[in-house]
Amino acid sequence: MVRTSLVLLLPLLGATLLSACGRADRPTPQAPHPQPYRPPIRETAQCEADLRREGVSFRALPDQNFGPGCGLYGTVQLTDIGVPVTGITAMRCGNARAFAGWIRNAVAPAAWQILGARLVKVEGMGTYACRNVVGSARMGDRRSGHALANAVDVGGFLLQDGRRITLLNDWTSPDPRVREFWTTIRASACRRFGTVLSPDYNAVHRNHLHLEDDSAHLCR
DSSP states (O other), X not given: OHHHHHHHHHHHHHHHHHHHHHHHHSOOOOOSSOOOOOOOHHHHHHHHHHHHHTTOEEEEOOOEEOSTTOEESSEEXXXXXXXXXXXXXXXXXXXHHHHHHHIIIIIHHHHHHHHSSOEXXXXXOOSOOOOBOOSOXXXXXXXXXXXXXXXXXXXXXXXXXXXXXXXXXXXXXSSHHHHHHHHHHHHHHHHHOSEEEOTTTOXXXXXXXXXXXXXXXXXX
8 A cells, every 4th residue: 555655656746856957957037127226315415515515506306217228216307407307307306417528518519619609508418217218128127327317418519509419410511610619528527427429429329428427438
């Protein structure tokens, strides 16, 4: 009787062990996107102090998680950098600091010195967007800097004399002064941001500069 029970149990035990091994060997599903980097509170506080010292008006925003790899952490809403800026919302403080400094200390002077007119408006094309990098297959499903509000896109500028200078229409302008303006402000951006992408990078950026506060040292 005992022998008969053991014979019946052996196949069941084998199936159970095989099933257990199958579960152990099966790779654990990975999250599609890593947890986003959250800047230390002290780092954000120092950045906000820098903005106030430079006379930049802003509103600090609460941290928010918007899903895998997306969220607002250490972000601000710029309200006055000395010239109106359209099309921007939440921006990570470090990126906002670099952006405000670039507009005030590079773009505005270049408009006056090269184009002979005062800068009166910056045409932004977005900051936060929960999405992946676009335009480069080698990036796979990597999240864009926009997914953490750590990037800002700029499409063009309006001058006091009525001229509207855009990347889409004027990056290869027949006017050498306009081309000099673009190369000058891009070079300045590359000293302030870790990633600067222009129409020279790919077709996706034919109508805007992508400015991101990271450590990529990519300037195209």
